[in-house]
Amino acid sequence: MEKLTLDAGGVYYRQLNERIREAVAGGHTDFELINVRGQRYIADALDGDLRFHIRGVPGQDLGAFMRGPKILVTGNAQDGVGNTMDDGEIVVDGLAGDVLGYAMRGGRIMVRGDVGYRVGIHMKAYKEKVPVVVIGGKAGDFLGEYMAGGAIVLLGMFSGNASAPIAGRSLGTGMHGGVIYVRGGVPAEQLGPHLKTEAAGDEDRALLSKHVTAFAEAFGLDAKAILDAPFVRVKPFSHRPYGNLYVAA
Numbered sequence: 229m230e231k232l233t234l235d236a237g238g239v240y241y242r243q244l245n246e247r248i249r250e251a252v253a254g255g256h257t258d259f260e261l262i263n264v265r266g267q268r269y270i271a272d273a274l275d276g277d278l279r280f281h282i283r284g285v286p287g288q289d290l291g292a293f294m295r296g297p298k299i300l301v302t303g304n305a306q307d308g309v310g311n312t313m314d315d316g317e318i319v320v321d322g323l324a325g326d327v328l329g330y331a332m333r334g335g336r337i338m339v340r341g342d343v344g345y346r347v348g349i350h351m352k353a354y355k356e357k358v359p360v361v362v363i364g365g366k367a368g369d370f371l372g373e374y375m376a377g378g379a380i381v382l383l384g385m386f387s388g389n390a391s392a393p394i395a396g397r398s399l400g401t402g403m404h405g406g407v408i409y410v411r412g413g414v415p416a417e418q419l420g421p422h423l424k425t426e427a428a429g430d431e432d433r434a435l436l437s438k439h440v441t442a443f444a445e446a447f448g449l450d451a452k453a454i455l456d457a458p459f460v461r462v463k464p465f466s467h468r469p470y471g472n473l474y475v476a477a
Contacts, residue, residue: 245272334353336360362380365387393418399423427461
C-alpha cells in the first residue's frame with residue numbers, strides 16, 4: 229500500500245490514535261502525520277514493521293511500549309518519548325523533553341538537539357536486547373539515574389545552550405548497570421555519588437562507531453568529525469550502589 233497521510237490538525241488524540249490503529253488493522257504500514265500539535269500516545273504498543281513520519285510536535289509518551297516500528301519526528305517532541313519501549317527506533321530532528329527512554333528495554337532513540345531531565349532512567353537490557361539513546365545536544369539533571377543496562381551516548385555538539393554544562397547535576401546517580409558515554413568529558417561535579425570516568429577503550433569505540441554513524445546518517449552529519457574526539461565512559465562502581473546504606477539484621 230502507498231503511504232497513508234493523516235492530518236492531525238484539530239483532531240483529539242484519541243480519535244487520531246483510533247484512525248492509526250484502524251489503518252494498521254487494514255494493512256497500512258507507512259504513515260505520514262501532518263499538523264501534529266501535542267497529540268499523545270502516538271504509535272504506543274504497536275508491533276511490527278511500521279513507519280511513521282511525524283511533522284509537528286507529538287505529545288507525551290510517543291512510542292511507549294512499542295515493539296518494532298520506526299518513527300521520524302520532523303520537529304520537537306514532548307516528555308516520555310519511548311517510555312518502556314521494547315524495540316524499534318525513534319528519531320527526533322529537534323529537541324526532546326523529560327524522561328525520554330524511561331525503563332526502555334530495547335531499540336534505539338536518537339535526538340539531534342537537547343533533552344530534558346531524567347533521560348534514560350531505569351533503562352535495562354536483557355539477553356540480545358540492548359537499548360541505546362544517542363543525544364546530539366546536552367542533557368538535564370539525573371541523566372541515566374538508576375540505569376540498569378543499555379547505553380547512553382551524549383555528544384553535546386548540537387545544543388541551543390552554549391553556556392550550560394554538557395549534562396546537569398547527578399549524572400548516573402544510582403546506576404547499577406549499563407554505560408554512559410560522553411564526548412569530550414564531563415565535569416566531576418556533575419557526576420552522581422561514587423562515580424568516575426575513564427577513557428573509552430577499543431570495544432567502546434566499536435559501539436560508539438556503530439551508533440554515531442547511524443546518528444550522523446539520520447541527520448546528514450559527518451560521523452568522522454563526531455568520532456574524531458575523545459570519549460569517556462561512566463560505569464557503575466557496584467551493582468548495589470546503595471548496599472552499604474543498610475545494616476544486616
